[in-house]
Structures are given as C-alpha cells and as structure tokens.
Amino acid sequence: xxxxxxxxxxxxxxxxxxxxxxxxxxxxxxxxxxxxxxxxxxxxxxxxxxxxxxxxxxxxxxxxxxxxxxxxxxxxxxxxxxxxxxxxxxxxxxxxxxxxxxxxxxxxxxxxxxxxxxxxxxxxxxxxxxxxxxxxxxxxxxxxxxxxxxxxxxxxxxxxxxxxxxxxxxxxxxxxxxxxxxxxxxxxxxxxxxxxxxxxxxxxxxxxxxxxxxxxxxxxxxxxxxxxxxxxxxxxxxxxxxxxxxxxxxxxxxxxxxxxxxxxxxxxxxxxxxxxxxxxxxxxxxxxxxxxxxxxxxxxxxxxxxxxxxxxxxxxxxxxxxxxxxxxxxxxxxxxxxxxxxxxxxxxxxxxxxxxxxxxxxxxxxxxxxxxxxxxxxxxxxxxxxxxxxxxxxxxxxxxxxxxxxxxxxxxx
Amino acid sequence: xxxxxxxxxxxxxxxxxxxxxxxxxxxxxxxxxxxxxxxxxxxxxxxxxxxxxxxxxxxxxxxxxxxxxxxxxxxxxxxxxxxxxxxxxxxxxxxxxxxxxxxxxxxxxxxxxxxxxxxxxxxxxxxxxxxxxxxxxxxxxxxxxxxxxxxxxxxxxxxxxxxxxxxxxxxxxxxxxxxxxxxxxxxxxxxxxxxxxxxxxxxxxxxxxxxxxxxxxxxxxxxxxxxxxxxxxxxxxxxxxxxxxxxxxxxxxxxxxxxxxxxxxxxxxxxxxxxxxxxxxxxxxxx
Numbered sequence: 001x002x003x004x005x006x007x008x009x010x011x012x013x014x015x016x017x018x019x020x021x022x023x024x025x026x027x028x029x030x031x032x033x034x035x036x037x038x039x040x041x042x043x044x045x046x047x048x049x050x051x052x053x054x055x056x057x058x059x060x061x062x063x064x065x066x067x068x069x070x071x072x073x074x075x076x077x078x079x080x081x082x083x084x085x086x087x088x089x090x091x092x093x094x095x096x097x098x099x100x101x102x103x104x105x106x107x108x109x110x111x112x113x114x115x116x117x118x119x120x121x122x123x124x125x126x127x128x129x130x131x132x133x134x135x136x137x138x139x140x141x142x143x144x145x146x147x148x149x150x151x152x153x154x155x156x157x158x159x160x161x162x163x164x165x166x167x168x169x170x171x172x173x174x175x176x177x178x179x180x181x182x183x184x185x186x187x188x189x190x191x192x193x194x195x196x197x198x199x200x201x202x203x204x205x206x207x208x209x210x211x212x213x214x215x216x217x218x219x220x221x222x223x224x225x226x227x228x229x230x231x232x233x234x235x236x237x238x239x240x241x242x243x244x245x246x247x248x249x250x251x252x253x254x255x256x257x258x259x260x261x262x263x264x265x266x267x268x269x270x271x272x273x274x275x276x277x278x279x280x281x282x283x284x285x286x287x288x289x290x291x292x293x294x295x296x297x298x299x300x301x302x303x304x305x306x307x308x309x310x311x312x313x314x315x316x317x318x319x320x321x322x323x324x325x326x327x328x329x330x331x332x333x334x335x336x337x338x339x340x341x342x343x344x345x346x347x348x349x350x351x352x353x354x355x356x357x358x359x360x361x362x363x364x365x366x367x368x369x370x371x372x373x374x375x376x377x378x379x380x381x382x383x384x385x386x387x388x389x390x391x392x393x394x395x396x397x398x399x400x401x402x403x404x405x406x407x408x409x410x411x412x413x
Numbered sequence: 414x415x416x417x418x419x420x421x422x423x424x425x426x427x428x429x430x431x432x433x434x435x436x437x438x439x440x441x442x443x444x445x446x447x448x449x450x451x452x453x454x455x456x457x458x459x460x461x462x463x464x465x466x467x468x469x470x471x472x473x474x475x476x477x478x479x480x481x482x483x484x485x486x487x488x489x490x491x492x493x494x495x496x497x498x499x500x501x502x503x504x505x506x507x508x509x510x511x512x513x514x515x516x517x518x519x520x521x522x523x524x525x526x527x528x529x530x531x532x533x534x535x536x537x538x539x540x541x542x543x544x545x546x547x548x549x550x551x552x553x554x555x556x557x558x559x560x561x562x563x564x565x566x567x568x569x570x571x572x573x574x575x576x577x578x579x580x581x582x583x584x585x586x587x588x589x590x591x592x593x594x595x596x597x598x599x600x601x602x603x604x605x606x607x608x609x610x611x612x613x614x615x616x617x618x619x620x621x622x623x624x625x626x627x628x629x630x631x632x633x634x635x636x637x638x639x640x641x642x643x644x645x646x647x648x649x650x651x652x653x654x655x656x657x658x659x660x661x662x663x664x665x666x667x668x669x670x671x672x673x674x675x676x677x678x679x680x681x682x683x684x685x686x687x688x689x690x691x692x693x694x695x696x697x698x699x700x
Contacts, residue, residue, distance in 0.1 A: 186675050212674030219626050219635045222556065223670040223677055226425045230418045230550065243532065243629060250534050250627050254553040256543030275532040275627065 041080045042338045044069065044325060045102045045111035047095055047123070048137075050087035057115070057317050058087065060271070061137065064314060064321030065112065067305055068329065076332050084108050092122030099126045099134075109340050112137055112155075112324040115317055117189060127151040128411070133340050135324035137317070139266065139289070141192050141400075144367040148407035151340070153347065153361065155320050156289045157372040158400040159266070163196040164203075165372040165396030166265040166287040170235060171204055173285075173393070174261065177234035179207050181260075183224050183248060185240035186213035193239045193266055199404065209233050214240065221248040229257055238264040246275055253280045261285065269315035273377075273389040281377035281389055288373045290319035290356065293392055298326075298355045313387055323355040327368075341413045362399070365407045371397045421550045422667040428556040430663020431563035432618060436636060437643035437655035438567055439614030444644060445587040445652050446607040447498065449506075452513040454615050455637030456520035459630070461486040461616020463528050466535055466628045475538045482620030483613045489520070490612020494605045502604075517633070525630050532629035541624075559621055566617060567656060570610070574652065583607055587652070615640075642681055646688045648698020657696055661688075 046065050048058035062085055074081045084106045088095035095114060102108040103126075110133045113120055117138030127134035128149045135153045136143050143154035157165075170177060182197060184190040194211065201208055209231045212224045225248070228236055236252065238245050245267035252262055265287035273281055292303050292313035302322055306314045314322070327347070332338050335346040348363035359370045374394040383389070436458060443451045461482035469478030493516055501509045536542060537555045544551035574580035585593040586603050594600045619632070626632060643662050647654025662681045669680040688696060 212670065214674065215678055217635065218678065219632070220429060220666065220678070222425050222429060222553075222625075223422060223667040224674055226421045226550075226667070227418065227670055227674070230415070230421055246532065246534070247626055251625055254537065254542070254555045254625060255551065256553065257551065271531070275534055277534050277536050279536055280534060 040107075041082045042076060042110075043082045043084055043102075043106050043108040044328075045084045045086065045099070045106070045108035045113075046321060047086045047088050047098045047102065047111055047113040049090040049114055049116075050085065060315070060317035061112065061115070061321035063306070063310060064318035064323075065325045066321075067302065067309075067318075068322045068325035070305075071326070072329060076329055077336065077338060079338065082106070088114055088119055090114065090116060090119065092119050095119040096122045096126050099123045099132075100130070103130045103132055108132065109338070110135070110325075110328050110343070112321060114138065115156075115320060117143070121147060124149055124152050131340060131413070133328065133343060135328060137320040137324065140188055142188070144362070144365040145406040148365055148410055150344065150366075150410040150413060153324075153366040153368065155324050155368050156316075157370060157397075158367055159192045160196045160199065160400040160404065161372050161396065161398055162266050162287050162289075163193060163200045164398045165394065166263060166285070166374055167197075167200045167204055167206070168396055168398075169374040169394040170263060170285065171206075174234070177261065178205070179209050179231075179233045180235045180237050181209045181228040181231050181233035182211040182237045182239050183221070183228060184211055184213050185244060186215050189241065189266075190239050196404075197237060197239060197265075214244065216244065218244055219247055221251045222254075224248075225252055225255060229255060229260065233260055236260050236262050238262060238267055240264075241267050242272065246272060249276060249280055249284065253277075269317075270313055270387070270389060271315045271317075274387070278378075278380035278383065282379045284377035284390075285393075286375050286377070286390065288316075288375050290314075290316050291373050291375050291390070291392055294356060294373065295392075296353070296355065296357050298353060302355060319355060327352070327354065327359075344413070357395075364410070365405060366410065367400070369397065369399055371395045417549045418671060419668070421552070422671055423664060424547075424550075424552060425556065426664030426667030427660060428560045428663070429667060430660035431560050431567075432622060432659075433639055433643050433662050434656045434659025435563040435566060435621070436615055436618040437640045437647065437659050438570065438652070439611035439618070440640050441644050441647060441650075441652050441655045442570075442583075442614070443608055443611035445650055446583065446611075447494075447502065447604055448650075449498065449509050449513070450641070451608075451611065452510065452637070453493065453516040453520065454612070454640055455633030455635075456517040457486045457490055457612040457615035457633070458619040458622075458636050458640075459524055459628075459633030460489055460520060460619070461613075462619030462623050462628050462632060463524055464616070465620030466533060466623050467528075469535055469623070475541075478623075479617060479620040483617040486616025486619070487609040487613030491605050491609035493612075494608035498608065499601060499604060517637075521630060521633065528628070528630070530630055532627050534627040535623055537624040555624055559625070562621060563618075566614070570614065571653070579606075587650075639681065642685045646685050646695055648692075648695025650699065651695065651697040654695055654697035658688075 046062050048061045050058040069081050084102050086098040088098050112135045115137040117140030120136040120138035128151045139156040141159050184194045238248050263285040331343045331346040335342040347361050351360045356370045361368055373392050375390040376393045377390045440454045464485040465478035465482035468481040469475050497512050541555045541558050544553050582598055582603055643655055643658045647658035665680050665684045666677045670677045
C-alpha cells in the first residue's frame with residue numbers, strides 16, 4: 001500500500017521533516033539566528049508615486065536611489081542589496097499600507113519615499129512600530145518636530161534654514177527691499193514656511209504687508225496678485241510649490257510689474273523650471289534643497305552618471321533618492337552592520353561629505369543639517385544650454401533655533 | 414480697504430468671469446441641445462489648450478493657435494457625438510454619462526501620451542504683454558484682451574444662434590425636437606454640429622487660457638467643476654444663463670479675496686447655493 005499523499009503535494013513524511021526542521025530552527029538560540037540573518041540579502045525600499053498623472057515624480061526618486069545602489073554594485077559588507085519599489089498612488093493611507101507590506105513580504109528594513117510630506121508622515125508610525133529606518137524625502141517640519149521618531153530621519157533642509165538662507169540673500173542682494181507680501185499654500189507645508197518667514201522677517205527687520213492663503217491646486221491667481229500688487233511690496237514671496245507656484249509666476253508675468261521682485265523660497269525644481277518660459281524665469285529668486293550645479297565631488301559624479309543615463313539633470317526627487325540611500329550605506333559601512341539599531345546609532349551625529357557638501361545629522365531630532373541653496377533665473381541670452389535655467393547665487397545652513405523645535409524626544413529603540 | 418482695490422478686483426473678476434462664461438457657454442449649448450451634462454467638456458478645454466500651445470509654438474502665431482484649438486476641439490467633439498453620444502441618445506441616461514466620463518479619461522490619457530505629464534508655458538503675443546495704466550492701477554493687457562475676446566466670441570455665437578437660419582434650427586432643436594424633425598430638419602446632423610460648436614468653444618477658452626495658466630494634463634479637470642457651477646447658476650437648459658453666471662462667479666471669487674482670500678474659490682460654490690436657494694431653476698432657467 002502506497003503512502004497517502006497530502007493535498008499540497010508533499011507526503012506525510014515530508015511534512016514531518018519540514019515540521020521538525022521548523023521546530024528545530026525555532027529552538028536555535030537567537031544569536032545564531034541573527035548570524036544567519038547577517039548572511040542574507042539587505043532589502044531597501046522606495047515607496048512613492050508610480051502611477052497616475054504624477055507618476056514621473058516617483059520614477060525620479062527610483063532613478064536616484066538606483067544610482068546610489070549601482071555605485072556599490074548592489075552590495076554592502078559582502079551582502080547583496082535588493083531594491084523593492086512600490087506605488088503609494090500619492091495617498092497617505094496607501095503609502096502606510098505599502099510600507100507595512102514590503103516589511104512583511106520583502107523584509108525591507110530601510111526605505112525612502114514620496115516627497116509629499118502627508119504621505120511620508122503617514123509612514124512614520126509604521127516605521128516606528130515595525131522598527132525600520134525611514135529616511136523621509138518630504139519637507140514638513142513635523143518629521144523632526146512634533147512627530148519626531150527614533151526610526152525617522154529627514155533629508156530636506158528645515159523650513160527655518162530655507163527661509164533664513166533665502167532672506168539672507170535678499171537682504172544682501174536687494175538692500176532696499178524691506179516690504180514683503182506673501183501668498184501661501186493653505187496646508188501644512190505652506191503654513192510651516194509662513195511661520196518661519198515671520199520668524200526670519202522679524203530677525204531681519206522686514207515688514208510683512210499682508211498674506212493670502214490659497215487652496216491647494218489653485219489655478220486662478222490673478223485675484224491674489226491684484227491684491228498683492230495693490231499693496232506695492234518690494235518682494236512678492238510665493239510660499240507655495242509645484243504647479244501652483246508655476247501658475248502664480250505665469251500670471252504675475254502677465255501683470256508686467258517691474259517694481260516687485262518674485263521670490264519663491266521653496267517652490268519649483270529644475271524639472272519644473274522648464275515649464276516656464278525664459279522670460280518668466282529671468283530674475284526669479286528661488287530657494288532649492290538641491291540644484292544640479294552644486295560644486296561638490298559627490299554631486300559632480302552623480303550628475304554625470306545621471307545625465308548619461310537619463311539625458312536631463314537631476315532635481316530634488318532624484319537627489320533625495322540618491323542621497324538618502326548613499327547616506328544609509330555610508331552609515332552601514334561605519335557601523336560594520338546592516339542592523340537597523342546599529343545604523344541609526346551611527347547616523348545620529350554622523351558627519352560626512354555628502355552630495356550637498358558637508359553634512360551632519362542632529363542626534364536630538366534626526367534633522368539632516370545640510371546646505372540650502374538660492375538660485376537666480378537666467379536671462380534667455382545668458383543660458384549656455386537648454387537646461388541652463390539658473391545659477392546658484394548663495395548657500396546657507398543656519399539650523400532651526402532650538403526654541404522653535406517641538407520634538408519631545410525620539411523615544412527608545 | 415481702498416476703493417481702488419475694489420475696482421481692481423472688479424476688473425479682474427470681469428476678465429476671469431468672461432473666461433468662465435465662454436467655457437460654460439459651450440457646455441450650456443450642449444446641455445440645451447442634447448439634454449446631457451457633458452462631462453468631457455473639461456477635456457475639450459484641455460485639448461484646445463494643448464493644440465493652441467503647439468500651433469503657437471510652431472508657427473509663432475497665437476491667432477492661428479486659437480483657431481486650431483477651436484477647430485480641433487470642435488472636430489473631436491463632433492466625432493464623439495456622431496459615433497458615441499448620438500448612438501446612445503435613446504438609451505438610458507446612465508450610459509451617456511458613462512460614455513462621456515470614459516471620453517474625458519481617454520482624452521486626458523491621449524494628452525499625456527502626446528504631450529507628456531509635465532506642463533508648459535507660453536507668453537502672450539508681444540503687443541498683449543505688460544500692463545496698461547488705468548489711472549487707478551496697472552492692469553495686465555492680456556486680462557483686458559481676455560475680457561474683450563470672450564465678449565466678442567459670445568456675441569458672435571449669440572448672432573449665430575439668434576440671427577441665422579442655423580441658429581434658428583438650433584433653437585428649434587432645443588425647444589421642440591420632435592417638431593423640428595417633423596419639419597424635415599436633419600436633427601442628427603444638428604446635434605453633431607451643436608456638440609461640435611460647444612466643444613469648439615471649450616477649446617477656444619482653453620487656448621485663451623494658455624498664457625494665463627499654461628498647459629497641464631489635468632487642466633480640464635480643474636476647469637470642469639467651475640464650468641458646471643456656472644451652468645447651474647445660469648440655469649440648466651438656458652443657453653445664455655452662463656454669461657451672467659460666469660461673471661458672477663468671477664466677480665465673487667475676485668472680490669472675496671479682499672476680505673478672505675482662502676475662501677475665494679469656495680465662495681463660487683456658496684454663490685451657487687445662494688442662487689439655487691433664491692431661484693431653484695437658476696438665473697435664466699425655467700421651472
């Protein structure tokens with residue numbers, strides 16, 4: 001009489017063997033299991049938007065992250081690196097779900113993601129609960145403020161650093177410009193940079209004539225511009241970003257007002273600058289977390305590699321993907337470990353020559369302390385190539401004053 | 414608050430309102446003629462904008478761009494009516510709506526395939542750049558042009574509808590479809606042309622908006638909701654209700670900015686609720 005087969009295709013003896021093996025492996029002491037884990041693949045995750053109208057943004061993060069891993073031939077400390085990419089559809093709930101899924105199914109321990117802060121902030125709790133390292137790409141101060149966590153780091157400059165750098169430049173370049181009018185995106189990001197505009201304006205003695213909030217996705221700015229121009233400011237500060245900022249700049253351009261300069265401290269990147277005409281870009285003062293002309297050896301090498309592969313300069317999204325993964329890999333090397341707590345301990349207070357220049361991480365908040373850049377739009381006749389939109393005119397790295405930070409402690413490992 | 418600022422916002426509201434009116438005018442022609450809410454209207458606006466942008470970019474002529482925007486949107490509209498909407502006129506309302514939703518999504522994806530996901534900009538022609546001094550303020554020439562051009566286009570369409578034989582057919586088609594057909598008028602061709610006219614006007618509004626809002630793949634969706642609000646304020650079934658309604662929407666949006674800028678766009682919807690509370694049939698609609 002033959003052995004009775006089990007429905008799954010293995011017989012009773014195989015099942016007992018597997019069962020015994022599993023039981024034995026559970027009985028093995030933890031240090032031995034950990035040593036076994038050290039020999040496996042290290043999984044890095046990129047959870048960002050890869051479908052829909054803004055799919056290109058997610059693809060850019062992946063491009064940058066991939067270059068960081070390619071530089072090391074997808075290996076760290078003798079172990080293979082696996083890149084896991086998931087689509088968060090630009091939605092916070094989907095992002096949190098995808099992060100949970102790649103932790104459970106792909107054993108991802110390190111991830112970066114969407115530069116939309118609302119998506120990144122939804123993933124903070126997951127990272128903390130699952131004890132995986134999140135190097136957030138978003139710019140909301142809550143990452144290193146009210147919702148700071150032992151497991152979350154923030155790559156972009158703090159809003160204070162950004163505003164301070166841009167307004168320092170304005171004070172130096174346009175010494176007679178004292179009166180400002182602000183148009184602000186009516187959500188967390190806009191309010192954060194408005195808050196620090198007020199702080200820095202007070203420090204520098206600027207007069208804020210007024211502020212108008214606009215809803216996210218606004219396509220009609222002439223009513224705000226009419227009001228702002230009537231106040232006769234020296235500077236129109238656009239505290240908004242992306243398509244909204246572009247629309248505001250386009251419509252401001254139609255007013256033909258020469259007495260007011262447009263300054264956008266955190267608004268558009270190189271891949272968005274091409275959406276404006278050279279006349280609209282000319283003289284614009286923009287704050288940038290990243291600009292492809294940053295003069296560091298790391299950035300020059302990165303831009304060269306990126307241009308060779310993609311034929312267009314990298315911007316914020318690609319740079320964040322690249323620099324977050326590169327930084328984690330440096331920390332792994334220094335820690336001689338790929339375990340999350342070891343990497344976190346090494347990153348806290350770490351100092352290194354990064355993509356953006358000399359960079360450190362604040363051990364108390366996990367804020368990356370790095371330079372912020374001011375670029376000025378070039379006149380059409382000054383452009384040396386089709387993507388030569390602007391030049392870096394100033395750099396600053398003044399950190400957020402401690403009294404403004406709302407982080408009540410990072411919590412335990 | 415100064416009187417100057419109120420006047421400036423009023424002027425701005427009229428310019429923006431005329432653009433809303435032009436967009437919604439086409440929508441109300443289609444609604445009146447075929448009795449369907451054209452959910453693809455935003456997509457025609459976007460098609461017109463992108464075609465205008467490309468023609469303007471290649472030829473350097475904004476006027477040719479506007480013409481191309483109108484013609485291409487009108488042709489696409491007529492094709493969709495002829496081979497899609499027209500076939501479903503006898504079917505349940507739901508099928509027509511689903512078809513138009515599908516067309517809107519399809520056109521948006523075609524735009525992404527042809528022009529990509531990133532947006533683009535064009536400045537107005539040189540003589541429309543900069544501002545004119547109105548005494549109380551500097552006012553963008555292009556906004557003045559939008560006001561005048563929208564008014565001229567609406568007047569021309571009014572003339573077409575009210576003073577020509579074709580217009581008489583359209584009015585007859587709106588008021589008494591069966592009687593019009595009984596008199597030997599090809600109602601199917603009339604519907605196709607009427608749909609094309611409505612879609613073409615959306616395309617023209619898209620072309621006019623290019624120097625102001627640029628071109629982006631999602632621009633149709635952004636504009637569609639405002640166009641519907643304008644049609645509802647104007648009165649469903651009334652062709653001309655869209656004109657005062659567009660002006661009301663633009664002026665409300667602009668004036669509210671003086672006191673509560675963050676509420677400026679939402680106030681258009683509040684204005685709709687207020688009008689519907691006062692006159693449920695809309696400004697010029699009939700019960």
